[in-house]
Amino acid sequence: MEAWSIILFLIPIFLSFIIAFLLFPCRKPPLPPGPPSIPILGSLIWLRHSTSLLNLEILLRKFRSQLGPIITLRFGSHPSIFIVDRYLAHKALVEHGASFSSRPPPSPYSRFHNSRILNITSSPYGDQWRLLRRNLTSEILHPVKIHRFAPGRRWVLGLLLNDLQTRSEQSPKRAVVAMESFQLAMFSLLVLMCFGEKLDEKAIRKIETAQREPLLYMSKHMRVFSFVPKLLLRFMFQGMLKNVARLRQIQIDLFLPLIRARRENHKQAREQRFVYSYVDSLLDLSLAQEGGSQLTDNEIILLCSEFLTAGTDSTATALQWIMAEIAARTAVQAKLLEELKGINGEEIKEEDLNKLPYLKAVVLEGLRRHPPSHFLLPHSVIKDVEFGGYLIPKNASINFTVADMAWDEKLWEEPMEFKPERFMAGGDGEGVDITGNREIKMMPFGVGRRICPGLGLAILHLEYFVANMVREFEWAAVDGEEIDFSEKSEFTVVMSKPLRARITPRKGLLKDS
Known part of the structure; x- marks a missing residue:
């Protein structure tokens, strides 16, 4: 009887739960709105001319007016969500930074090194990412350590x-x-920081070629991997994968002797070396999740390759854009030159840079007007999140526009003009926080927990080399030519026609001042 009494008691409770579920279903919020898509191809129909990121920007501008500041496009098996509003970007990356700090699942061609790890850029949010990033920031990119170089x-x-x-x-x-x-x-500077050796030009160029060819090949030929379902990858593109493996082997053959030489001398006192390099820091590292084991040669190659790429291409691209603007604008160059005349000596030293506010304004305006990347690297949430009234699912690619936020007409006066004065007293960029912690006005290095760890190093390099190149040479357009500021997308967003400038030595003008 007691059992039947319990069952009779539970039946109405169970029925009430069923009725409540039917009347008031627990519904997840919808995905952000997006244009119509078709199976397999997803949203590729809207990129009928090219999958270039520059074409994607044009598409997002069109859809923003129709769909709002959070847009879903479908490329392959997971949705790609684009956040194109600076306030929502700040809310996601700063206010809810822990939730939005992971990465989407790695692409099928990301583990050529037979590695237990991914590089820092691709690692999901977690202990391994923290370990690798902390090593880089504390051992190489800390302001005190940067000075050693x-x-x-x-x-x-x-x-x-x-x-x-x-x-x-x-x-x-x-x-x-x-x-x-x-x-x-x-690249020469990053090779020195990475391997701790001053190599000759021939050796540096060999490493540069071996480093760039796989990246350019993947950028040109393998971007389609991001759009094709994994099932099809088993039957397609095997030739591309073999080509990348071949190019990677060339890179390995060049990197290994440098790493092994460093390992053989690793027991020497650090002060006996020219400089404590990134490879040295990796040789000291142990993976707690792997029982405290050290990194293998292939894993060190993976991280060195990332270091060289991240520190070279974006900085060289920004340097080209800045010098193109200086060459095209005599008034900007004259004002910068006048400021540089106040520094005594045969070169602008690193300790002089803080005395040069207009130089800093020129560099910041270059990064605002011509950010080397127009999108942040894709983020991902660690679990399903409701954001802005929409569902942001785990493993979805979450993308943030960089260029459009820095060109916002509501924020910047004449945003498409190059005006360094905007970062001086009274300008619309005065006191701008490029880390985005307070608010996002521009974010060439990203924002939040995934902000580029090399931000300080990049700014130092840009200021140092711009100052000394302007001090040493007059920069101008070549007679009969105009500097072309149109863009194209490669590994970064570069000038469609590389800068050709007339460079004339200043004949000791500043050294005599």
């Missing part, structure tokens, strides 16, 4: 100025394709 920067500055002068002297119009020099200089 000052002799290396002076060495690279000398190489850069000599290279520019040689190219100028060999050209009938003193015309120089400057990006080639910028790329080599930045």
Whole structure:
């Protein structure tokens, strides 16, 4: 009887739950709105001309007016969500930073190194990511540690100025394709910071070629992997995967001798080395989740490759855009030159940079007007999140526009004009916080927990090299040519036609002042 009494008691309770569920179903909020899509191809029909990120920007501007500031596009098996409003971006990346700080699942071609780890950029939010990032920021990119590389920067500055002068002297119009020099200089400096060795130009160029070719190949030929369902990858694109593996092997063959040489000498006192390098820090690292084991050679190669790429391409790209604006605008160059005249000595030293507010304004305006990346690397949430009244599902790719936020007409006066004065006293960019912690006005380095750890290093390099190149040379458009500011998307957003500038030595003008 007691059992039947319990059952009879529970039946109405159970029925009430069923009725409540039917009358008041627990519904998840919808995905953010998006344009119509079709199976397999998803939203690719809207990118009928090209999957270029620049075309994607145009598409998002169109849909924003129709759908609002959070938009869903479908490329493959997971939705891609785009947040195109700076207030919502701040809410996601800063106010709810812990929730939005992961990465989408890695692409099928991201583990060529047979590694237990992903690089810092691709690692999901968690202990392994924190370990790798903390090592980089504390051992290499901390302001005190950055200062140790000052002799290396002076060495690279000398190489850069000599290279520019040689190219100028060999050209009938003193015309120089400057990006080639910028790329080599930045890469030489990052190789020094990475491997702790001053290599000759031939060795550096070999490493640069081995580093760039896989990246360019994947950028040009394998972007489609982001749009194609995983099931199809088993039957398609095997030739592409083999090509990337071949290019990666060339890179491994060049990196391994440098890493092994560092490992053989690792027991020497640090003060006996030229500099404590990124490889040294990785040799000291142990993976707690792997029983405290050290990184393998292949895993160190993976992280070194990331270090060289992240520190070279974006900085060289920004440097080209800034110098193109300086060459095209005589008033900006004259004002910058006048400020530089107040610094005594044969070069602008790193400790002089804080005395040069207009230089800082020129660099900030270059980063605002020409951010090297127009989108942040995709974020992901660690679990399903309700945001802005919509569902943000786990593993979805969450994307944030960078360029459009920095070109917002509601925030910036004449945003498409290059006006460094906006970052001086009284300007609409005075006191701007490029970390975005207070608010987002521009975010060339990202915002929140995934902000680029090399922000301080990049700003230092841009200010240091811009100042010394303007001090040493007059920059102008080549006679009969105009500087073309149109863009194209490669690994970064670069000038469609690389900068050709007429570079003339200033003949000791500043050294005598």
